[in-house]
Amino acid sequence: MLGKLMKYEIKATARWFLPLYGTMLIIAVINRFTLFSPYIEYRYMYAEPSVSLPGNSFFSVIRGIMSALMMFIYIMMFVGLFVATLIVTIQRYYRNLLGDEGYLMFTLPVKSWQHILSKLLISMLWHFLSSIAAICSILVLIPGEATAKIPDVFKRITELIGIHGIIILVLAIVSGLVFSILKIYTAVSLGHLFNKHRLLLSFVMYLGIEAVSQFIFMLLTIIAAETVFKPWKGISLFMLNADQFNCLFGIMAILTALLSAGLFILTGYLLNRKLNLE
Numbered sequence: 297m298l299g300k301l302m303k304y305e306i307k308a309t310a311r312w313f314l315p316l317y318g319t320m321l322i323i324a325v326i327n328r329f330t331l332f333s334p335y336i337e338y339r340y341m342y343a344e345p346s347v348s349l350p351g352n353s354f355f356s357v358i359r360g361i362m363s364a365l366m367m368f369i370y371i372m373m374f375v376g377l378f379v380a381t382l383i384v385t386i387q388r389y390y391r392n393l394l395g396d397e398g399y400l401m402f403t404l405p406v407k408s409w410q411h412i413l414s415k416l417l418i419s420m421l422w423h424f425l426s427s428i429a430a431i432c433s434i435l436v437l438i439p440g441e442a443t444a445k446i447p448d449v450f451k452r453i454t455e456l457i458g459i460h461g462i463i464i465l466v467l468a469i470v471s472g473l474v475f476s477i478l479k480i481y482t483a484v485s486l487g488h489l490f491n492k493h494r495l496l497l498s499f500v501m502y503l504g505i506e507a508v509s510q511f512i513f514m515l516l517t518i519i520a521a522e523t524v525f526k527p528w529k530g531i532s533l534f535m536l537n538a539d540q541f542n543c544l545f546g547i548m549a550i551l552t553a554l555l556s557a558g559l560f561i562l563t564g565y566l567l568n569r570k571l572n573l574e
Contacts, residue, residue: 300416324433
């Protein structure tokens with residue numbers, strides 16, 4: 297049943313994201329040709345004032361305006377992509393489980409944790425795909441000489457922290473994403489306990505969860521770091537060696553996973569015991 301819920305969730309959200317991805321990549325390609333056209337003579341950028349520049353022509357002025365306009369549109373699309381991902385994450389959970397659709401969803405032979413998990417996994421999927429689309433659009437804009445250096449950068453990072461360090465870093469990022477989404481789900485569920493001003497109270501709840509979780513996270517991180525790295529005083533992130541760096545991020549990933557588990561259990565409890573669809 298979980299698979300069916302995820303399939304339904306993908307169908308309901310794909311119509312928002314796929315056009316966004318395609319549009320942003322098309323705009324990135326257009327910017328690539330307007331910014332790095334083979335007809336643009338970059339050597340004139342550093343020419344002496346006495347040199348006659350081709351940029352004084354009317355055509356060059358129009359090209360510059362169009363290039364600036366397309367870049368502005370691309371930046372707006374880039375920012376809007378992640379804003380849209382966040383909005384859809386909130387909207388799908390709120391409307392599908394706590395809105396009018398909730399009457400139908402909770403009549404299905406499905407556990408509350410399956411509803412939460414299906415929303416969580418699909419939301420993570422779109423966050424991941426949005427990041428991939430954004431990175432691809434940036435790679436389209438980057439000149440070929442710079443793109444060729446990217447493998448060297450990854451090779452250097454791998455040499456510094458090792459393959460296991462890369463794995464730990466990825467796990468820390470994934471656990472952080474899970475934690476961020478579950479904070480939203482928990483806040484919306486808490487806000488929905490009230491009969492009025494639910495959206496406003498959900499935002500207030502989110503601020504409260506954020507403050508408490510950050511306090512707990514920082515406290516436990518400092519305690520764990522002091523236990524692993526002695527003395528902790530005077531140590532900065534840039535002073536850690538590869539093993540210490542990996543250990544620290546491993547601790548952060550574990551703590552984030554534990555906090556995420558707590559939020560998942562709390563959200564499930566609220567849907568099971570405190571559900572208010574009135």
